[in-house]
Amino acid sequence: MSESKNVAGMPAEEFRKAGHELIDWIACYLADIRDYPVLPSVQPGEIAARLPVSGPERGESMDAILEDFRNVILPGVTHWNHPRFHAYFSISGSAPGILAESLAAALNVNAMLWKTCPSATELEQVVLGWLREWVGLPKEFFGIVYDTASISTTHAIAAAREQAAPEARLEGTPAGLVMYTSEQAHNSVDKAAIALGIGHRNVRKVPVDESFRMRPEALRQMVEQDLVGGKKPFCVVATAGTTSTTSIDPAPPIADIAEQHGLWLHIDGAYGGTAAIVPEFRHVLAGAERADSIVINPHKWLFTPVDFSAFYTRRPEVLRRAFSLAAEYLKTSEDSRAVNLMDYGLQLGRRFRALKLWFILRYFGRQRVVEILRSHIGWAHEFASWVEADPRFELAAPVPLSVVCFRYRGSNQQNQRLLEAINASGQAFLSHTVLNGRFVLRMAVGNVGTRRDDIELVWSLVQARAAVLES
Numbered sequence: 338m339s340e341s342k343n344v345a346g347m348p349a350e351e352f353r354k355a356g357h358e359l360i361d362w363i364a365c366y367l368a369d370i371r372d373y374p375v376l377p378s379v380q381p382g383e384i385a386a387r388l389p390v391s392g393p394e395r396g397e398s399m400d401a402i403l404e405d406f407r408n409v410i411l412p413g414v415t416h417w418n419h420p421r422f423h424a425y426f427s428i429s430g431s432a433p434g435i436l437a438e439s440l441a442a443a444l445n446v447n448a449m450l451w452k453t454c455p456s457a458t459e460l461e462q463v464v465l466g467w468l469r470e471w472v473g474l475p476k477e478f479f480g481i482v483y484d485t486a487s488i489s490t491t492h493a494i495a496a497a498r499e500q501a502a503p504e505a506r507l508e509g510t511p512a513g514l515v516m517y518t519s520e521q522a523h524n525s526v527d528k529a530a531i532a533l534g535i536g537h538r539n540v541r542k543v544p545v546d547e548s549f550r551m552r553p554e555a556l557r558q559m560v561e562q563d564l565v566g567g568k569k570p571f572c573v574v575a576t577a578g579t580t581s582t583t584s585i586d587p588a589p590p591i592a593d594i595a596e597q598h599g600l601w602l603h604i605d606g607a608y609g610g611t612a613a614i615v616p617e618f619r620h621v622l623a624g625a626e627r628a629d630s631i632v633i634n635p636h637k638w639l640f641t642p643v644d645f646s647a648f649y650t651r652r653p654e655v656l657r658r659a660f661s662l663a664a665e666y667l668k669t670s671e672d673s674r675a676v677n678l679m680d681y682g683l684q685l686g687r688r689f690r691a692l693k694l695w696f697i698l699r700y701f702g703r704q705r706v707v708e709i710l711r712s713h714i715g716w717a718h719e720f721a722s723w724v725e726a727d728p729r730f731e732l733a734a735p736v737p738l739s740v741v742c743f744r745y746r747g748s749n750q751q752n753q754r755l756l757e758a759i760n761a762s763g764q765a766f767l768s769h770t771v772l773n774g775r776f777v778l779r780m781a782v783g784n785v786g787t788r789r790d791d792i793e794l795v796w797s798l799v800q801a802r803a804a805v806l807e808s
């Protein structure tokens with residue numbers, strides 16, 4: 338009888354009971370999530386102070402652990418899965434993704450080699466092929482999953498370095514390499530350059546136009562100036578959906594410059610790349626087919642629980658040259674016939690992340706994904722129209738996708754106070770950015786559970802808190 342069996346260190350009956358309870362709890366949590374304040378009201382150190390300093394000498398019951406989860410941990414949780422979490426990028430761990438994550442934990446495979454889990458390796462290739470097709474990238478792009486866009490971009494720049502200076506692998510990064518990205522790019526580009534020995538000083542920040550997009554002519558001038566100065570330009574990172582305003586760098590003219598000067602073109606589509614699934618937003622990735630690599634994060638806008646970053650490259654052989662290292666204990670008889678994912682990156686061990694994206698893409702299907710993304714973009718534009726119609730407010734940037742940058746027509750300090758008041762309400766969580774020296778509020782739409790009435794509620798909240806500001 339299975340009841341008397343032990344499953345993974347726990348009596349089967351106890352596992353079943355706790356498992357059912359947990360799923361029930363998750364179902365209630367997600368059904369009633371609007372009842373929770375999006376942001377917890379705790380002070381730094383408060384949660385840790387409620388926990389014992391040392392781990393227990395003897396094991397505790399699942400009941401006790403779950404009770405503490407509810408009473409101690411939950412009060413300090415920021416509810417990222419809340420439909421009115423509109424800060425940074427509004428993300429979602431959708432139901433099929435949540436279920437797949439538990440399966441992945443149960444299987445606990447390590448897909449470092451094809452042999453160590455053929456299904457994980459092959460599903461990763463297949464599911465990334467589906468996503469590649471949905472966003473309109475050509476077949477020649479090889480896909481691999483990393484944890485985050487920061488790590489994907491680091492791998493892109495490492496491949497770019499391998500292409501430009503193959504001696505780096507043996508001798509270390511040579512002096513003189515320079516790379517380019519816009520002033521609005523995510524600082525993961527800078528971090529990658531620091532980590533890879535390129536040097537922060539050698540990341541050139543290309544100026545942007547009035548819509549916060551990289552100016553290709555400025556890029557060309559900077560590359561030419563560097564060549565005259567004896568430098569070795571090797572890489573350019575364009576962004577499809579920048580972190581602050583979701584501006585989209587013009588990839589086609591950037592690709593022209595990259596091709597002319599032999600630069601590796603990486604496109605950071607961590608957030609914006611997903612929009613290309615929507616037929617009328619395909620243009621977000623215009624020119625991406627000419628890039629050497631691109632990153633798209635399903636954990637940002639494709640309903641995938643953190644973490645999941647899809648990295649594609651047209652030059653997998655360069656990536657492989659940068660990272661493969663033979664170790665006797667990892668050799669298998671299938672090596673010549675199979676992809677071993679450990680050869681394409683820093684990490685050896687890898688989670689079965691493909692499972693969750695497979696569940697999600699199958700459960701929703703392309704048409705429903707398109708409908709949801711379309712409604713997110715539509716609601717963001719509607720919100721923007723309300724901002725424009727209220728003389729107390731103004732838009733601070735164009736709205737290409739599902740993020741609205743707006744401000745109260747007042748001082749930076751007033752806008753900061755407005756943001757704090759909105760977030761203190763617990764009803765919604767917005768974040769900010771600074772554009773041209775002005776403090777700006779950001780309203781990101783992207784959660785799978787968000788409804789139009791959530792967006793209306795946020796706008797009413799903004800208006801009400803602004804009225805208090807004026808009084």
Ligand code: PLP
Pocket residue numbers: 426484485486487488523525576578579580605606607608634646
């Ligand atoms: N690129 C862009 C455009 C982003 O907005 C972000 C984060 O918001 C990143 C990269 C980094 O993403 P991750 O947290 O997956 O490293």
